Amino acid sequence: MRKFLLLSIISSLFSLVGCIDNSTNDAKVYLGGKIVNPNLRYIILSKDQELIDTLSLNNNNQFGEYLENITPGIYTIQHNPENQVVYLEPGDSIMVWVNTYDFDQSLNFSGRGSKESSFLLDLFLRNRANNDLVLNYYKIKPEDFEHISDSIHNQRLQEFEENTAKNDLSETFKKIARQSIDYEFYDLRERYTYLIKKYYPEFTKLIPDGFNDYRDSIDFDNELLQNYYVYTNTIDDYLRTRAIEFCLEKNLERDCFNVSNFNNIKRRATLIDSLSETPAIKNRFLDLLLSKAITMASNEEDLDKVIAFANSLDYSEIEEMNQLAKIQTGYFAGKSIADLTILDTDGNETTYGDIVEKKTIIYLWSANNIRRYLWQFRTIKNLQEKYPELDFIGVNLDIGQQNKWLRILNENNYALNNQYQLSRRNFGSNFATKYLYRLNFLDKNAVIVRGDIALSSSPEFESELVEFINQ
Known part of the structure; x- marks a missing residue:
């Protein structure tokens, strides 16, 4: 299927490629391609959260530009709200083809230097499949999961050795790819550790010696991978699990697994502050x-x-946190949000006061966090069936991305009633997305009753819902 797609890509880009200067320029990188069904008229190239360039689309939705002063490494191509990584080094001439209706699955790289980016894309797609694997296998005993994760790791390493034997890959890329495979393995083990401690604590006594020895190999100052999702996911999951383990060992709180609790957040923040010396x-x-x-x-x-x-x-x-704190004063318990505006799925502006008729849970989501919003909608659907006394209203945080928002709802067959999107705000979208994990418990007058709870599928969370219903 991907071979057939590649032929289509080559054909669709033929006219664009024909315009490229075919002479090799070892000091520059050419990055070009085509975006089908674009959301915007440009893509953004960045590295380590620093803007490198903005590449405009022409009337045929094609783009192409020579880039100077490119250092070898992982870059991010972003076409809001989607993004993906690409590996670049001087001398590369890479063509990108993607359909935004199925961004990650349709994405293809071709041209000189594209094999590295294709390798990383394949690793991403397999890693995403592993998310489901962990959820399916965390109920098995630690010894069995140890064998499964070892098998995945060894298979990746074998494929990596075969790949490097067949292709002339740079030393920098080989280092990135090799470390990525290891961090994928670390994260599998870390997520499993978290899940059994939360849901099957009796298994913790069965964890084999050395199961978590990989923790000694985590480099909290790895600048080569600092913005690569495999690496950042591993650190994020490590901080979460270690904070919980410390709480359990010291018997500090009734619910050590409440990751929205300030004490839990404080433990994770203190931990990364002590472990990493790299500011970024x-x-x-x-x-x-x-x-x-x-x-x-x-x-x-x-x-x-x-x-x-x-x-x-x-x-x-710290100044950005001070600004966010000023915004937060409008969302304290007891504050009304009745007059705040949102968009309905027909593009009409309305207010919370217009749509809230009974006790309501407002949950927030973003297209930029696929794994989370898929889980959110599954969880909310179950809660809606169990608690008809409550309304559950979804609010998309991607201000201005109406087409993408509606496409996600339609492609996943999500009901359009009780779905809205942020509209006008006196603060930027960078602040809006910081509210991703917050739920708002509203009374029938759209006054905030609670806003210090995060969505969960746990019995403790459902107890909070029952308490809210009975107030």
């Missing part, structure tokens, strides 16, 4: 954790606690 890596995780703590704050006292903690860390974006 450290600040990435501190930003996520501190943003979550702020958006979960229910009153001025809680908010002051978070800001005081943020000031105690080696964190460079």
Whole structure:
């Protein structure tokens, strides 16, 4: 199928490729291609969260440009709200073809230097499949999962050796690919550890010696992989599990698995602050954790606690957290959001006051986080069936991305009633997406009753819903 698709790609890009200067220029990189069903008239190329270039689409939805001063490494191509990684080094001439209706599955790379990006894409697709694997296999005993994860790791390594034997790959890329395979393995083990501790604690006594020895190999200052999802997912999952393990060992709280609890967030933030000396890596995780703590704050006292903690860390974006804290004061318990505007699926502007008729749960989601929104909709569907006394309203945070929002709803057969999107706001979308993990419990007048709870499929979360219903 992919071979047939590749022929179509070559054909569709023939006219564009024919316009390219075929002379080799070892000092530059050519990046071009075509986007079918584009959301915007440009794509963004970045590295380590720094903008490299903006490439415009022509009338045929094609783009192409020579890039100078490219250092070998992983870059991100972004066409909001989608993004994917590409490997670039001087001398490359890479063509990209993608259909936004099925971004990751349709994405193909061709041209000189494309085999590296194709390798990373294949690893991404397999890694995404492993997300389902962990959810299917976490119920098995640790010894059995140890064999499964070892088998996956060894298979990846074997394929890597075969790939390097057949292709002339640079030393930088081989280092990236080899480390990526290891971090995929680390994350499989880390996620399994978390799941059994949460759902099958009796299995924790059966964990073989050395099962988590990989933790000693995690490099919290790996600048080569610092913005690569395999690496960042591993660190994120490690911080979560270690914070929970510490809580369980010390018997600190009634619910150690409440990852939205300020004490849990504080433990994870303190841990990354002590483990990483690389500002870009450290600040990435501190930003996520501190943003979550702020958006979960229910009153001025809680908010002051978070800001005081943020000031105690080696964190460079404290001013952004101060701005977010000012926004959060409008979302404390007891505040009304009745007058805030949102868009319905017909593109009409309405308000929360217009749509809230009884006790309501507002959940927030973004197209940029596929794994999360798929889980959110599955979880919400089950809750809707169990608690008809409540309305569950989904609000998409991707301001201005109406076509993508509606496409996701339609492609996944999600009901359009009770689905809305953010509209006008006096703060940017970069702040809006920081509210991804927050739920708003509203009374029938659209007044916030609680906003310090994150969505969960746990019995503890359902107890919170029952308590809300009975208030």
